[in-house]
Amino acid sequence: MQDIIDKLSRLIRDAAAQKRPLCIRGGGTKDFYGGPVHGYKLNTGDYRGIVDYEPTELVITARAGTPLAEIEAALRQKGQMLAFEPPQFGEGSTLGGCVATGLSGPRRPYSGAVRDFVLGVRILDGKGDDLRFGGQVMKNVAGYDVSRLITGSLGTLGVLLEVSLKVLPLPVSETTLRLKCTEAEAIERMNRWAAQPLPITATAYRDGDLGVRLSGARVAVEAAAKKIGGAPVAPAQAEHFWTGIREQTDPSFAGDAPLWRLSVKSTTPPLALPGQQLIEWGGALRWLKSGADAKTVRDAATRAGGHATLFRGGDKTIGVFHPLPPALMKLHRNLKQAFDPAGILNPGRLYADL
Amino acid sequence: MTAVAEQVAVDFARQREVVAALRAFLPQSSILFDHEDVKPYECDGLTAYRQVPMVVALPETEDQVCRILKTCHALKVPVVARGAGTGLSGGALPLGNGVLLSLAKFKRIVEIDERARIARVQPGVRNLAISEAVAPLGLYYAPDPSSQSACTIGGNVAENSGGVHCLKYGLTVHNILRLRVATVEGDIVEIGSEALDAAGYDLLALITGSEGLLAVILEVTVRLLPKPEYAQVVMAAFDDIEKAGQSVANVIAAGIIPAGFEMMDQAATRAVEGFARAGYRTDVAAVLLCETDGTREEVADEIRRVQELMDASGAVQTEVSRDEAQRLRFWAGRKAAFPAAGAISPDYYCMDGTIPRRRIAEVLRRITQLETKYGLRCANVFHAGDGNLHPLILYDANLPGELDRTEAFGAEILELCLEVGGTITGEHGVGVEKINSMCVQFKPAELEAFHRVKRAFDERGLLNPGKAVPTLTRCAEYGRMHVHRGQEKFPDLPRF
Numbered sequence: 001m002q003d004i005i006d007k008l009s010r011l012i013r014d015a016a017a018q019k020r021p022l023c024i025r026g027g028g029t030k031d032f033y034g035g036p037v038h039g040y041k042l043n044t045g046d047y048r049g050i051v052d053y054e055p056t057e058l059v060i061t062a063r064a065g066t067p068l069a070e071i072e073a074a075l076r077q078k079g080q081m082l083a084f085e086p087p088q089f090g091e092g093s094t095l096g097g098c099v100a101t102g103l104s105g106p107r108r109p110y111s112g113a114v115r116d117f118v119l120g121v122r123i124l125d126g127k128g129d130d131l132r133f134g135g136q137v138m139k140n141v142a143g144y145d146v147s148r149l150i151t152g153s154l155g156t157l158g159v160l161l162e163v164s165l166k167v168l169p170l171p172v173s174e175t176t177l178r179l180k181c182t183e184a185e186a187i188e189r190m191n192r193w194a195a196q197p198l199p200i201t202a203t204a205y206r207d208g209d210l211g212v213r214l215s216g217a218r219v220a221v222e223a224a225a226k227k228i229g230g231a232p233v234a235p236a237q238a239e240h241f242w243t244g245i246r247e248q249t250d251p252s253f254a255g256d257a258p259l260w261r262l263s264v265k266s267t268t269p270p271l272a273l274p275g276q277q278l279i280e281w282g283g284a285l286r287w288l289k290s291g292a293d294a295k296t297v298r299d300a301a302t303r304a305g306g307h308a309t310l311f312r313g314g315d316k317t318i319g320v321f322h323p324l325p326p327a328l329m330k331l332h333r334n335l336k337q338a339f340d341p342a343g344i345l346n347p348g349r350l351y352a353d354l
Numbered sequence: 355m356t357a358v359a360e361q362v363a364v365d366f367a368r369q370r371e372v373v374a375a376l377r378a379f380l381p382q383s384s385i386l387f388d389h390e391d392v393k394p395y396e397c398d399g400l401t402a403y404r405q406v407p408m409v410v411a412l413p414e415t416e417d418q419v420c421r422i423l424k425t426c427h428a429l430k431v432p433v434v435a436r437g438a439g440t441g442l443s444g445g446a447l448p449l450g451n452g453v454l455l456s457l458a459k460f461k462r463i464v465e466i467d468e469r470a471r472i473a474r475v476q477p478g479v480r481n482l483a484i485s486e487a488v489a490p491l492g493l494y495y496a497p498d499p500s501s502q503s504a505c506t507i508g509g510n511v512a513e514n515s516g517g518v519h520c521l522k523y524g525l526t527v528h529n530i531l532r533l534r535v536a537t538v539e540g541d542i543v544e545i546g547s548e549a550l551d552a553a554g555y556d557l558l559a560l561i562t563g564s565e566g567l568l569a570v571i572l573e574v575t576v577r578l579l580p581k582p583e584y585a586q587v588v589m590a591a592f593d594d595i596e597k598a599g600q601s602v603a604n605v606i607a608a609g610i611i612p613a614g615f616e617m618m619d620q621a622a623t624r625a626v627e628g629f630a631r632a633g634y635r636t637d638v639a640a641v642l643l644c645e646t647d648g649t650r651e652e653v654a655d656e657i658r659r660v661q662e663l664m665d666a667s668g669a670v671q672t673e674v675s676r677d678e679a680q681r682l683r684f685w686a687g688r689k690a691a692f693p694a695a696g697a698i699s700p701d702y703y704c705m706d707g708t709i710p711r712r713r714i715a716e717v718l719r720r721i722t723q724l725e726t727k728y729g730l731r732c733a734n735v736f737h738a739g740d741g742n743l744h745p746l747i748l749y750d751a752n753l754p755g756e757l758d759r760t761e762a763f764g765a766e767i768l769e770l771c772l773e774v775g776g777t778i779t780g781e782h783g784v785g786v787e788k789i790n791s792m793c794v795q796f797k798p799a800e801l802e803a804f805h806r807v808k809r810a811f812d813e814r815g816l817l818n819p820g821k822a823v824p825t826l827t828r829c830a831e832y833g834r835m836h837v838h839r840g841q842e843k844f845p846d847l848p849r850f
């Protein structure tokens with residue numbers, strides 16, 4: 001396996017010397033995400049396999065090219081899971097892509113995001129240096145938290161080689177309930193429930209239907225189901241529903257209009273934007289299928305204490321990610337310079353000048 | 355040896371220059387420089403290291419903080435931020451040629467948003483004060499360092515502090531949403547947002563745990579959680595460290611994530627019983643506390659399973675807290691571990707490594723061997739659930755050579771943590787204390803990357819310089835004294 005690292009490192013060194021951009025790619029399932037992809041393809045898919053997995057440590061370490069499906073299967077076998085429920089968006093999606101995009105699924109507000117579970121990384125920086133940050137233990141404050149900085153940086157700071165993640169036990173029991181209500185009622189309920197000690201692990205609202213998933217000890221799930229009310233959804237149907245939300249195969253994601261992701265304060269009232277919406281994350285995530293112009297969408301997100309991403313489709317030249325204030329952008333540029341002085345790692349994938 | 359290093363003498367001409375510049379916008383009462391006024395700031399919780407600062411500044415407004423930073427930046431004066439000074443790694447140790455920036459006056463809880471379950475607080479607000487303020491709403495702030503009645507949220511963010519409940523509820527980094535910070539140049543930047551994520555790099559995570567080296571924290575937005583309905587704790591006594599360690603793995607393997615999972619060895623339980631009368635057995639090798647929380651039904655179910663697992667793991671005694679009073683009594687012992695160590699020994703030195711859980715018994719055995727090697731006693735308390743050890747080395751600073759031996763003992767414990775796949779600090783930070791051990795944990799290219807991160811925020815190196823990340827020269831020097839695992843760590847650097 002070291003030969004693969006040596007090869008990747010050599011490619012990076014050469015590219016840096018010639019200032020030739022590299023496009024880092026795992027399974028290619030998230031090519032659609034972020035700014036335009038260009039440059040020589042640096043494939044990480046060969047660097048794969050689980051390096052270390054000891055269930056009683058609640059930690060798994062795997063190479064970046066390992067398919068997510070392989071990791072999730074290994075965990076399931078031992079009654080554990082990736083609690084941030086990463087979306088795969090297609091076959092062949094890899095751990096590296098999961099961590100580099102930093103995307104989390106329906107469980108996120110209740111268990112945490114990818115970045116909350118990342119314990120350590122091994123990367124090649126923009127000079128081809130093989131570096132390790134963090135580690136394989138739960139608590140670690142030695143050195144700056146580069147592992148979490150790298151998470152979600154879309155490959156602009158380094159090529160991920162290995163990642164250590166905290167894992168959690170699978171819940172013993174699970175129930176999904178369906179309630180009929182308006183959008184405003186749904187937002188109100190999601191926030192009210194979150195202030196109570198209830199074992200909620202996912203919420204989603206669309207077209208008058210509010211779905212709530214409860215997970216945990218059987219007694220706790222049953223007691224909570226009574227408090228929440230609504231109609232229980234059959235397990236297979238519930239599974240299908242949450243997979244549809246996580247993988248965006250749910251009908252509300254269909255159609256040609258651009259898909260916007262608005263990450264907002266959870267109590268934000270219904271957003272008056274044209275198009276179709278799906279609410280997740282206890283009110284903190286609003287998916288919008290809409291042809292509305294970028295400024296309208298971004299202003300709405302800013303007013304709601306958050307930011308908007310042009311997630312799929314649309315005109316990427318307007319910038320996929322929410323523009324940053326100058327002082328913050330300066331720090332981003334400085335950090336890019338610190339890890340990738342030649343500016344060759346996924347340039348433009350996050351922001352045009354990174 | 356670094357501790358009790360000779361103090362840097364204050365340059366009075368420089369002091370006059372800095373004080374004059376600060377007087378332009380700070381009231382006289384906010385600037386201290388007389389020896390007896392600055393003396394109280396000479397150390398943090400790591401009292402073996404002391405240095406009086408050249409000047410102490412006690413601003414009251416954000417604007418004043420920014421102007422202090424601008425002034426110091428222009429005059430190239432280093433700045434050390436300070437919260438409550440409870441840090442245990444010398445992170446807030448002043449510099450003899452620098453300004454100590456105390457955030458003690460920033461004590462306001464700015465906003466509590468009950469519906470969104472967030473609170474916006476100033477950096478000098480005490481950790482416990484947040485939970486107290488929101489308790490009437492049935493909410494609390496989860497990270498609970500043992501020092502929570504004194505330490506500030508600003509210090510917590512700077513150290514990424516944990517507590518006994520972080521296995522289930524996470525560290526500081528998992529429980530904050532947004533920071534308002536001042537850069538070294540005195541510009542205000544908002545990091546994170548009121549949403550669950552923010553655009554761009556995760557600077558929220560990067561600044562958390564950065565020990566005051568990247569920015570000064572001016573405001574923190576924390577997440578609040580609903581108080582669990584109910585909690586109970588199992589106390590389990592083991593006559594064998596091996597079995598105690600295995601019981602931890604057994605509980606986790608059964609799919610249980612306890613709210614708190616603590617372990618004390620015999621030296622620790624003896625110290626604690628003499629001090630706090632928590633009801634621990636003192637004739638056993640180790641006592642474990644395992645807490646579960648949730649609904650009453652959930653807790654009843656889980657606590658029964660934990661007790662069964664402890665019994666099956668070979669506990670000689672298990673006891674479930676009957677009521678809240680007993681639960682708190684069980685915890686009172688654990689929480690008094692540090693003062694209890696202070697009561698049985700003139701001085702104690704608290705270590706903070708993390709190891710993979712499965713190596714607990716082995717590491718404890720080797721610490722016992724080191725006790726003989728160094729001729730010092732060591733009591734062990736730790737967050738067993740996440741493998742975070744706090745060996746407390748007992749010593750007497752008045753006995754010649756004893757502090758040096760203590761530090762050597764401590765450094766060897768940290769290297770033991772690294773050897774078994776762990777880290778030199780789980781929650782107390784590197785500060786000045788573990789700076790040499792950083793040379794063992796990281797290779798030069800990684801340390802250089804840290805320095806580049808630092809420069810990305812602080813080109814001139816004026817924020818808390820000399821802490822957290824060693825220079826390569828320093829490592830070369832340390833490496834000369836200390837060849838790591840038979841390998842020269844810095845073969846290319848000049849030796850002296």
Ligand SMILES: Cc1cc2nc3c(=O)[nH]c(=O)nc-3n(C[C@H](O)[C@H](O)[C@H](O)COP(=O)(O)OP(=O)(O)OC[C@H]3O[C@@H](n4cnc5c(N)ncnc54)[C@H](O)[C@@H]3O)c2cc1C
Nearest residue numbers: 437438439440441445499500506508509512515516566571
């Ligand atoms: C008895 C005892 C028990 C403890 N138990 C625990 C525990 O269980 N878990 C744990 O994690 N820690 C524990 N600690 C360590 C300590 O309490 C924590 O590290 C705490 O977070 C420090 O907070 P403080 O306000 O005292 O910070 P200080 O000691 O004043 O400063 C700590 C560091 O933060 C920086 N800093 C402070 N404020 C700011 C700011 N506003 N902006 C930028 N940088 C800043 C300082 O420069 C310094 O580097 C314990 C300490 C004691 C004495």
